[in-house]
Amino acid sequence: xxxxxxxxxxxxxGSFSKGALESIATTVxxxxxxxxxxxxxxxxxxxxxxxxxxAGCGAEKxxxxxxxxVAAPRYSSDVKAxxxxxxxxxxxxxxxxxxxxxxxxxxxxxxxxxAQIDTHIVxxxxxxxxxxxxxxxxxxxxxxxxSRAARPWVLLIEGGIQPAxxxxxxxxxxESVAVEFTDAELRTTIKGIESPATDAQTIRPDxxxxxxxxxxxxxxxxxxxxxxxxxxxxxxxxxxxxxxSLGSSKSLVDLQSDGQETLSFMSHMNQVGQTGTTPRHAxxxxxxxxxxxxxxxxxxxxxxxxxINMDANCGWAQGKADVxxxxxxxxxxxxxxxxxx
Amino acid sequence: MCSLALVPADYTQMKINQMENKTMEGxxxxxxxxxxxxxxxxxxPVTTPTGPGLKNETMLPSVLDPWxxxxxYEAANLAKKVPGSKVYLVSLGPKAKLQQLMMTVAQKVPxxxxxxxxxxxxxxxxxxxxxxxxxxxxAIPGLDKTRLLVFGGCASASRDAxxxxxxxxxxxxxxxxxxxxxxxxxxxxxxxxxLERIEGGQYLAxxxxxxxxxxxxxxxxxxxxxxxxxxxxxxxRFVMPALQKAQPAAVGVGGINFEKSxxxxxxxxxxxxxxxxxxxxxxxxxxxxxx
Numbered sequence: 001x002x003x004x005x006x007x008x009x010x011x012x013x014g015s016f017s018k019g020a021l022e023s024i025a026t027t028v029x030x031x032x033x034x035x036x037x038x039x040x041x042x043x044x045x046x047x048x049x050x051x052x053x054x055a056g057c058g059a060e061k062x063x064x065x066x067x068x069x070v071a072a073p074r075y076s077s078d079v080k081a082x083x084x085x086x087x088x089x090x091x092x093x094x095x096x097x098x099x100x101x102x103x104x105x106x107x108x109x110x111x112x113x114x115a116q117i118d119t120h121i122v123x124x125x126x127x128x129x130x131x132x133x134x135x136x137x138x139x140x141x142x143x144x145x146x147s148r149a150a151r152p153w154v155l156l157i158e159g160g161i162q163p164a165x166x167x168x169x170x171x172x173x174x175e176s177v178a179v180e181f182t183d184a185e186l187r188t189t190i191k192g193i194e195s196p197a198t199d200a201q202t203i204r205p206d207x208x209x210x211x212x213x214x215x216x217x218x219x220x221x222x223x224x225x226x227x228x229x230x231x232x233x234x235x236x237x238x239x240x241x242x243x244x245s246l247g248s249s250k251s252l253v254d255l256q257s258d259g260q261e262t263l264s265f266m267s268h269m270n271q272v273g274q275t276g277t278t279p280r281h282a283x284x285x286x287x288x289x290x291x292x293x294x295x296x297x298x299x300x301x302x303x304x305x306x307x308i309n310m311d312a313n314c315g316w317a318q319g320k321a322d323v324x325x326x327x328x329x330x331x332x333x334x335x336x337x338x339x340x341x
Numbered sequence: 342m343c344s345l346a347l348v349p350a351d352y353t354q355m356k357i358n359q360m361e362n363k364t365m366e367g368x369x370x371x372x373x374x375x376x377x378x379x380x381x382x383x384x385x386p387v388t389t390p391t392g393p394g395l396k397n398e399t400m401l402p403s404v405l406d407p408w409x410x411x412x413x414y415e416a417a418n419l420a421k422k423v424p425g426s427k428v429y430l431v432s433l434g435p436k437a438k439l440q441q442l443m444m445t446v447a448q449k450v451p452x453x454x455x456x457x458x459x460x461x462x463x464x465x466x467x468x469x470x471x472x473x474x475x476x477x478x479x480a481i482p483g484l485d486k487t488r489l490l491v492f493g494g495c496a497s498a499s500r501d502a503x504x505x506x507x508x509x510x511x512x513x514x515x516x517x518x519x520x521x522x523x524x525x526x527x528x529x530x531x532x533x534x535x536l537e538r539i540e541g542g543q544y545l546a547x548x549x550x551x552x553x554x555x556x557x558x559x560x561x562x563x564x565x566x567x568x569x570x571x572x573x574x575x576x577x578r579f580v581m582p583a584l585q586k587a588q589p590a591a592v593g594v595g596g597i598n599f600e601k602s603x604x605x606x607x608x609x610x611x612x613x614x615x616x617x618x619x620x621x622x623x624x625x626x627x628x629x630x631x632x
């Protein structure tokens with residue numbers, strides 16, 4: 001019986017996501033620190049073939065659930081499949097990537113397996129034989145190190161904490177775990193994924209640069225007039241030329257909810273910060289934003305930070321960004337777009 | 342260890358009820374939500390005899406957890422569309438702070454409060470919180486699971502674990518659950534469709550045969566309702582009695598052993614660039630982007 005079980009799921013194309021491959025690297029690393037072995041369980045369409053692609057990861061055993069019922073993400077079927085894998089493997093530590101699919105179902109699986117669960121894990125360490133996990137509380141404001149004596153212990157791993165595992169494919173010889181699904185567990189029907197058109201997609205997790213637009217874009221400018229259409233053109237032009245992902249301050253998306261005219265392509269999905277997402281990008285450029293703690297939260301995992309702001313005394317200018325340009329973002333972004341061609 | 346077959350015993354009856362179009366009787370929408378420190382406050386962790394906490398925690402101004410607030414507004418909106426529906430707000434927090442919070446929240450939308458007197462701190466164990474909330478939901482007089490939708494935030498702004506709603510659902514025997522919800526559309530037959538946030542700014546679109554279900558909301562699409570004194574007056578008829586009879590709940594850190602909690606140093610040596618032309622700034626930014 002392996003000490004650690006890594007649970008993965010396939011994507012709609014039957015392959016593993018970057019986050020899944022990163023969690024393999026995390027598992028290999030932890031297994032080495034604990035001096036034990038690990039198994040891998042895979043849920044989803046083509047799970048057996050997917051297991052073959054990671055056959056060289058060092059797992060002592062592979063399990064798969066590839067029933068049609070788990071071809072698409074659905075709580076009731078995923079939770080049953082994940083529970084079956086946890087119980088089958090009998091491991092004391094269960095790791096899984098913190099994907100939307102596992103963020104939804106793994107808490108329920110932990111409950112059914114009589115396990116404890118912690119999520120958003122950003123680091124794992126072993127000290128004197130004790131497994132310690134790091135995670136943030138209060139929306140990336142307080143960092144904690146914690147441990148648990150109870151087992152099994154399910155840990156959902158954040159993306160970006162390890163490079164993606166790379167290794168040889170082979171024959172995993174995965175054991176199929178039989179799970180029966182009742183009609184009552186299939187009351188939810190998956191209709192599909194709704195994506196914006198490729199050229200309209202503004203959220204790009206793999207982009208090197210995050211561009212954050214604040215409410216200042218929709219305020220009256222120096223001439224006393226609103227320039228929302230200009231703002232839209234400038235921002236969309238920048239996103240296209242720089243290949244950047246778009247983030248928004250809360251105040252900007254709230255304007256839209258309140259029915260005010262604002263940037264039509266912006267939604268709550270773009271919101272970063274205290275009540276939004278905390279994206280991971282190598283660089284971030286903030287424009288027309290103002291804010292202190294809530295704003296800093298959205299930038300927690302942005303390595304290099306620059307801002308364009310009209311107010312040199314803004315809290316954002318004080319110790320949060322590497323460089324703050326005191327300038328009119330309309331003028332600067334127009335020039336930037338020219339230079340980017 | 343629990344069995345794999347966690348299907349509610351009365352599930353067959355639930356299905357029959359749905360086929361009889363029970364939703365036409367209205368929904369019972371139970372929203373789970375409590376207070377969190379105002380996001381503008383500076384938070385400093387301290388060690389207390391019961392585990393980590395926040396410095397001056399009882400003095401910090403509080404707001405209704407933002408995601409829970411979105412779910413409350415969505416619940417009220419849904420209740421308006423489905424005649425005969427009722428919204429409950431189940432809230433675990435220190436009684437005195439809940440009372441303060443209700444002065445503003447109760448003016449937003451109609452609901453009946455179910456108060457539980459206990460800590461609302463973020464360092465509590467989600468399993469214990471979920472058990473407390475599920476017990477409170479089960480105890481709602483006249484609760485009919487065939488009409489039950491359990492709403493809440495997809496995570497809290499305090500613990501931010503994103504697990505409590507699923508654990509509540511499990512304890513209530515609800516196997517249709519949705520997390521990161523931005524939209525629900527009800528059909529006349531009681532079925533509904535849901536949009537859940539997934540990676541890359543996309544949505545997973547699903548339909549569900551009907552209640553019971555758990556929906557853990559992202560932001561939804563509704564703005565914060567303006568204060569309505571009439572709504573506030575109506576709500577307060579239930580709020581004060583609910584606070585008076587709030588049962589104490591011993592919720593703590595459970596089996597978590599906190600080794601350390603800290604606010605990492607994050608001060609950067611910010612370079613301020615001013616009195617420089619847009620051309621120069623743009624050139625520097627482009628060089629940085631391409632670098």
